[in-house]
Amino acid sequence: MKEKSENKLDQLFKDGVSGSEDHIAFREEDWESMEQLLDGKSNKKAILFRIIYYASGIAALLLLAIGLYLYNKEKTDPTNTNLQSKNTKNQLKKDSGQNDHTGKIPAAKLQPQQESLGSNNTQSQTPLPLTTPAKGRKHQYPGIIPFKGYDSLPMDTVAARADNLMAGKTIKDKAVNLATNNALANNKAQTKNTAAVDTVLDKNKIASANNGVKNNTVIPDTITQKAAAKEAKKQLAAVKASAVKNRPQFSISVLAASDANAVNSFNHSQTGTNYGIQFSVRLTRKLIISTGAAYAIKPYSASSGSYNSSSYNPSIVPTNIQANCKVLDIPLNVSYQLYSKGNNAIALGTGLSSYFMLKENYRFDYSAESGWKPYNLEIRNQNTHLFSVININANYQRRINSKFSLVVQPYMKLPVTGIGNGRVDLKSTGVALGVNWNIGSALRPK
Amino acid sequence: MGEAELQELIAGCLQHNRKDQKMLYKAFYGFSMSICLRYAGNRYEASEIMNQGFLKVFTNLQKYDTGRPFIAWVGRIMMNTSVDYYRSNLKLSLNDDLDAAEDIGHNDLPDQKLNYDDLIGMIQQLPNAYRTVFNLFAIEGFSHEEIATQLGISTGTSKSNLFKAREKLKNMVINSGRLPDANSGDSQHNIVAIGAISISMSVLIELIIK
Numbered sequence: 001m002k003e004k005s006e007n008k009l010d011q012l013f014k015d016g017v018s019g020s021e022d023h024i025a026f027r028e029e030d031w032e033s034m035e036q037l038l039d040g041k042s043n044k045k046a047i048l049f050r051i052i053y054y055a056s057g058i059a060a061l062l063l064l065a066i067g068l069y070l071y072n073k074e075k076t077d078p079t080n081t082n083l084q085s086k087n088t089k090n091q092l093k094k095d096s097g098q099n100d101h102t103g104k105i106p107a108a109k110l111q112p113q114q115e116s117l118g119s120n121n122t123q124s125q126t127p128l129p130l131t132t133p134a135k136g137r138k139h140q141y142p143g144i145i146p147f148k149g150y151d152s153l154p155m156d157t158v159a160a161r162a163d164n165l166m167a168g169k170t171i172k173d174k175a176v177n178l179a180t181n182n183a184l185a186n187n188k189a190q191t192k193n194t195a196a197v198d199t200v201l202d203k204n205k206i207a208s209a210n211n212g213v214k215n216n217t218v219i220p221d222t223i224t225q226k227a228a229a230k231e232a233k234k235q236l237a238a239v240k241a242s243a244v245k246n247r248p249q250f251s252i253s254v255l256a257a258s259d260a261n262a263v264n265s266f267n268h269s270q271t272g273t274n275y276g277i278q279f280s281v282r283l284t285r286k287l288i289i290s291t292g293a294a295y296a297i298k299p300y301s302a303s304s305g306s307y308n309s310s311s312y313n314p315s316i317v318p319t320n321i322q323a324n325c326k327v328l329d330i331p332l333n334v335s336y337q338l339y340s341k342g343n344n345a346i347a348l349g350t351g352l353s354s355y356f357m358l359k360e361n362y363r364f365d366y367s368a369e370s371g372w373k374p375y376n377l378e379i380r381n382q383n384t385h386l387f388s389v390i391n392i393n394a395n396y397q398r399r400i401n402s403k404f405s406l407v408v409q410p411y412m413k414l415p416v417t418g419i420g421n422g423r424v425d426l427k428s429t430g431v432a433l434g435v436n437w438n439i440g441s442a443l444r445p446k
Numbered sequence: 447m448g449e450a451e452l453q454e455l456i457a458g459c460l461q462h463n464r465k466d467q468k469m470l471y472k473a474f475y476g477f478s479m480s481i482c483l484r485y486a487g488n489r490y491e492a493s494e495i496m497n498q499g500f501l502k503v504f505t506n507l508q509k510y511d512t513g514r515p516f517i518a519w520v521g522r523i524m525m526n527t528s529v530d531y532y533r534s535n536l537k538l539s540l541n542d543d544l545d546a547a548e549d550i551g552h553n554d555l556p557d558q559k560l561n562y563d564d565l566i567g568m569i570q571q572l573p574n575a576y577r578t579v580f581n582l583f584a585i586e587g588f589s590h591e592e593i594a595t596q597l598g599i600s601t602g603t604s605k606s607n608l609f610k611a612r613e614k615l616k617n618m619v620i621n622s623g624r625l626p627d628a629n630s631g632d633s634q635h636n637i638v639a640i641g642a643i644s645i646s647m648s649v650l651i652e653l654i655i656k
Contacts, residue, residue: 013569016564
């Protein structure tokens with residue numbers, strides 16, 4: 001009975017407070033303080049990673065700069081050693097490796113360098129003149145010079161140390177002797193003086209010895225730096241490997257854009273509109289691949305000089321050509337997330353677009369003197385330009401909730417080949433606005 | 447939340463994905479807060495404890511044994527964090543042997559239903575040492591021996607703290623029935639007073655006008 005009655009109070013509270021999760025509303029400020037906690041915790045890690053990133057970036061730049069410097073030198077001075085060309089080749093190889101890691105610089109950029117290097121290689125195989133620059137060798141073995149000094153240094157330092165020891169001993173001896181033998185104050189003063197002189201001499205010796213040691217320590221520093229850079233690269237690779245394990249995240253964006261279309265330069269641009277849908281796959285934390293489809297209306301005006309049609313070639317040159325093209329734009333872009341904190345994310349992307357010209361309308365205007373009436377031309381579904389437009393875009397996303405975010409995407413489309421019937425160099429630049437729906441990996445079968 | 451979704455969230459959190467961390471935080475917010483509120487003196491302290499608990503969850507996520515329920519693991523962390531939070535002032539207790547004094551009449555408890563906020567409010571009014579023992583014994587269902595080892599106190603202290611907690615809670619529950627009457631009485635007094643003042647004022651104004 002006693003047990004039961006005691007449990008009544010306990011039971012009252014147990015029942016009252018259990019299943020209370022629904023009573024508690026989520027408070028955003030709690031998460032904010034949680035984020036601060038998490039940031040404080042991950043600060044150290046973040047700093048480490050930042051250092052690694054910067055270090056690898058600086059290393060890449062340095063290697064690139066050195067590589068370019070040596071490459072340029074080779075260009076100007078064809079009588080170079082085989083060693084040096086090998087050296088630069090190695091460095092370039094390293095560079096390309098670095099680029100593969102970061103993925104920022106396309107491999108195509110490196111190709112011409114390597115090709116030209118190949119030609120240099122053949123040049124350098126010719127018999128070498130006697131005036132082989134010593135610099136090349138220095139580059140090859142940067143350690144030689146400081147190490148040379150090393151041979152002579154230890155002797156000095158050892159001698160200096162021995163001197164110090166000896167001096168210290170003699171001072172002590174002298175002091176002891178004098179103190180015990182002569183109780184006179186004059187003598188004491190003398191010993192002090194001699195001791196002082198001795199120590200000054202010692203200090204000089206120590207200083208010189210220290211200098212020697214300092215010179216010596218320069219080499220290990222550079223060695224450790226190199227080791228650190230290697231370490232950084234390894235860690236970067238590891239980070240990447242771990243990121244790859246991440247499941248791909250899918251998202252769909254609906255975008256509308258107004259852009260400026262112009263031929264050759266943006267001086268006489270006309271405003272077009274785009275409606276599109278974009279499908280993105282986030283492969284890693286930083287890397288996003290996106291494709292989609294956009295219906296674009298691109299009006300533009302062109303001079304007759306930039307319009308080169310094979311099908312329409314009148315005897316009189318039109319003064320102006322007014323065009324309006326309906327285009328289906330299929331892009332394939334890769335973007336790299338530069339910044340992501342809280343609700344904001346910024347990414348830079350590039351890629352290629354395919355243009356399917358659905359409908360092209362052209363109006364050719366002629367000068368009043370010719371007496372020709374404006375001529376209209378309509379072409380449907382004749383021209384397709386596969387992967388012939390380069391896309392460059394920046395992407396800013398601001399998250400509204402866990403599923404949706406707002407997208408602002410400034411972009412530029414630069415054609416590689418001529419676009420449309422007139423093979424015009426039709427550039428577009430504009431800003432797309434839209435909503436991004438983050439599906440996550442919910443579509444994945446469970 | 448489905449099991450697959452949870453596993454995905456956990457995987458995301460292991461990658462230090464802030465979005466997934468927030469989703470996990472949100473998903474277990476109510477559950478964790480309900481635990482911390484019981485152990486804490488107020489909501490502010492509760493959220494502080496909870497966040498420290500979540501920090502442990504996020505930093506020790508790789509140690510989580512996927513074979514066992516995640517919610518139990520989180521609950522355990524929240525409870526331990528709460529206990530740790532007040533560990534410094536857990537020793538407060540009555541030193542006399544209370545085995546005899548444990549018999550308090552509980553049959554005179556009012557039958558009325560008390561809502562969650564009232565009950566939590568009562569628990570939070572308890573001193574830290576009493577509250578912790580009451581939570582561990584009455585709600586989590588630990589024995590005095592388990593509580594004693596967990597808190598580093600003697601079983602006697604555990605028992606006495608539980609006794610004290612129950613006594614205080616009982617008084618609060620009994621008084622809770624009377625509190626509304628007292629309040630309404632006060633307000634009635636106020637109304638009467640205001641009424642009297644206004645009548646006298648109007649009489650005074652009339653007199654002046656005359």
